[in-house]
Amino acid sequence: MVTEIKSESKELTNGYLSGSNLEKILRGGHFAVTGELGPPQSADGEVIREKAALLKGYCDAVNITDNQTAIVRMSSIGAGTIVVQEGLEPVIQMTCRDRNRLAIQSDLLGAYALGMRNLLCLTGDHQSFGNHPESKNVFDMDSVQLVQAVANMRDECIFQCGDAFKGIEPRFFIGAAAAPFADPIDFRPYRLAKKVNAGADFIQTQLVYDVDAFAQYMEKVRELGLHEKTFILAGVGPLKSPGMARYMKNNVPGILVPDEIIKEMNAAGAPWAGKKKEELTKEDKKARSAAWKETGINICIDLIQKLRAIEGVAGVHIMAIEWERAVKPIVEGAGLYPRPQIEETVSEA
Amino acid sequence: MIIAEQKSLDEIKTLIGNSEKVLVLGCGTCVTVCFAGGEREAAIMASSLRMATKLEGKSNAITDITVQRQCEWEYLDQVAEQIGEADVVLSLGCGIGVQAIAEHFPNTWVVPGLNTSFLGLPSEQGVWEERCAACGDCILGLTGGICPIARCSKTLLNGPCGGSEDGHCEIDPEIPCAWQLIYDRLSSMDKLDVLLDLQPPKNWKTSRDGGPRKIVREDLRLLEEEE
Known part of the structure; x- marks a missing residue:
């Protein structure tokens, strides 16, 4: 990649920016697969271990969300530490909503010391969506500034304030998010450029269901040369039901769901067993749900195949939220299993 | 006011x-x-x-x-x-x-x-809207005269976030997305290049975060003493 490594811990990372598995996969030219692991709303580490077991071997790294949708959960770094212990590589998510620049930097020093190597920098959902709507938000920095601050800690050994520090610097593989279909849509490739210029090594996008729209976005991204400066992982997620598809289409900003996909989901379950809605038994509903899920997984596999064919897409980020079990059939179905095992061969940037 | x-x-x-x-x-x-x-x-x-x-x-x-x-x-x-x-x-x-x-x-x-x-203005009879957060370090010159500190729910300096839809903020359909407004205005004035610059983290010291604020104008003070 473009960044020159100045620090003394260059040897530690063998020429990589971070030496993370995700970085090695991407720089080795492999099509990367990342997943997502949502920590519980409790202090139960067993939940993390169970989810990690479902994802291990099927993802190159898994994102650990940071108080996702502004709901209090086990911390990303805490859960990430357990994930590391389980032999799976985490991508720590860090939002700007809950921490100021002091807290963010100190937490990241700790995260690195605990073995985290990938970081996704996010602005964060507004707290009004979550379970503490009366809380005070921070937003001391925004996601673009966070990317730059983390890159400066890694590449220049300076804190955000400009002070230099000695000793081991946190060498993260730095990620950022992109919302290709949010408004104003014409500006989205340029906002991506800002994140890349700030130092984003990889990008994970919002969920893509509309491949044509995403291909158009990628065309502009390629025009700006961004695909050569960063690794772009397209976001995908299996649908559980036609209701979920409709909800995403109508209620979630920046997600486009084509009608054909909604139709396909509908067709998978209706009319179930030739019965009217009110005649469905508990067993019928269960079987219908299984049929929907199977279709959702197949649609997801199909999306991955199509996205993989777009120039500049370096991998997929599978968001099977509270449905980690779906990742295995998706990765297998997409022909992405087994995941490459990277030896220490790639050297200088 | x-x-x-x-x-x-x-x-x-x-x-x-x-x-x-x-x-x-x-x-x-x-x-x-x-x-x-x-x-x-x-x-x-x-x-x-x-x-x-x-x-x-x-x-x-x-x-x-x-x-x-x-x-x-x-x-x-x-x-x-x-x-x-x-x-x-x-x-x-x-x-x-x-x-x-x-x-x-x-x-x-x-x-x-x-x-x-x-701090705001009446946008129409009977409706008042916030316009200024009195942050003490005005950036309106960078944003086409629309303040993201007062008007973006996340006070973003490198917006818009992914929650902007149909011109409104994700937290409330009644709240216009400040960054959509900024984008539209800069676009109409052919000044979109301003948005490509990376805005560094803001100095919040001049805002309430720096403690209670005070302005001393020695020029005016001296005048008062002379009277």
Whole structure:
């Protein structure tokens, strides 16, 4: 990649920016697969271990969300530490909503010391969506500034304030998010450029269901040369039901769901067993749900195949939220299993 | 200007408590313009309180008076006598007015009749909207005259976030997305290149985060001493 490594811990990372598995996969030219692991709303580490077991071997790294949708959960770094212990590589998510620049930097020093190597920098959902709507938000920095601050800690050994520090610097593989279909849509490739210029090594996008729209976005991204400066992982997620598809289409900003996909989901379950809605038994509903899920997984596999064919897409980020079990059939179905095992061969940037 | 709205009558009654002599003090500047605490509102408040106390079988002495500005000593001095006689002053000024009274009249018990809401403007008759967060380091020159500190829910400097949809903010369809407004304005003026620059983290020291703020103008001070 473009960044020159100045620090003394260059040897530690063998020429990589971070030496993370995700970085090695991407720089080795492999099509990367990342997943997502949502920590519980409790202090139960067993939940993390169970989810990690479902994802291990099927993802190159898994994102650990940071108080996702502004709901209090086990911390990303805490859960990430357990994930590391389980032999799976985490991508720590860090939002700007809950921490100021002091807290963010100190937490990241700790995260690195605990073995985290990938970081996704996010602005964060507004707290009004979550379970503490009366809380005070921070937003001391925004996601673009966070990317730059983390890159400066890694590449220049300076804190955000400009002070230099000695000793081991946190060498993260730095990620950022992109919302290709949010408004104003014409500006989205340029906002991506800002994140890349700030130092984003990889990008994970919002969920893509509309491949044509995403291909158009990628065309502009390629025009700006961004695909050569960063690794772009397209976001995908299996649908559980036609209701979920409709909800995403109508209620979630920046997600486009084509009608054909909604139709396909509908067709998978209706009319179930030739019965009217009110005649469905508990067993019928269960079987219908299984049929929907199977279709959702197949649609997801199909999306991955199509996205993989777009120039500049370096991998997929599978968001099977509270449905980690779906990742295995998706990765297998997409022909992405087994995941490459990277030896220490790639050297200088 | 400062925009405020009245507290509920119940809360005001609780704040006044058992005080016999109540002075409702209006303010003739910002809160007059936003119809929250001017002469008219002070008179209505006083009669509402008279009615309420009468219903409760009390006979409190409730009067009202309005000064040009509660935030300047010279205007407060004009009603010093009335303030001195009151058991409680119900200020219909903004939070600055309430504090000016407390500071200027150490023996007076003063309570707020308004919630001071924000710095803004009337966008139409009967509608007020926030425009300035008084951050102390104006960046409007970078954003086409639209403030993301006051108007973006996440105070982004490198917006818009992914929650902008159909021109509104994800937290409320009634809130316009500040960054959509900035984008549209810069686009219409052919100045979109401004948005490509990476804006560094803001210096919040000049905002409330740097502690209570104060401005000292020595040039003006010296003049005062010479007089």
